[in-house]
Amino acid sequence: MYIIKVKGVAKIPDYVQLRDEKFTLLAYFRVDRPDKSLDKIGLADKAEYIMNIVKDLPFGQILKLEI
Structure with missing residues (x-):
């Protein structure tokens, strides 16, 4: 799985x-609102882990997640 943070x-x-x-x-x-989307794809239990990564991830960078 990959994660990308997009600057608004x-x-x-x-x-x-x-x-x-x-x-x-x-x-x-x-x-600032990840809950419903993560719940839909079955990652609600990993929300804190994912959001900690997002917090430090630079905009536009692609990061591979091992979940």
Whole structure:
């Protein structure tokens, strides 16, 4: 699984993308509201771990997650 943090502009907030090994979009959510999206894909129990990574991840960088 891959994670990407996307910088928002003007009134558009920052977002996070979670993608699978084939780079298919699994989840797309605001940095400040990850709960529903992570719950939908079955990663609600990993939310704290994922958001800690997001906090330190530079915008535009792709990081491979081992979950």
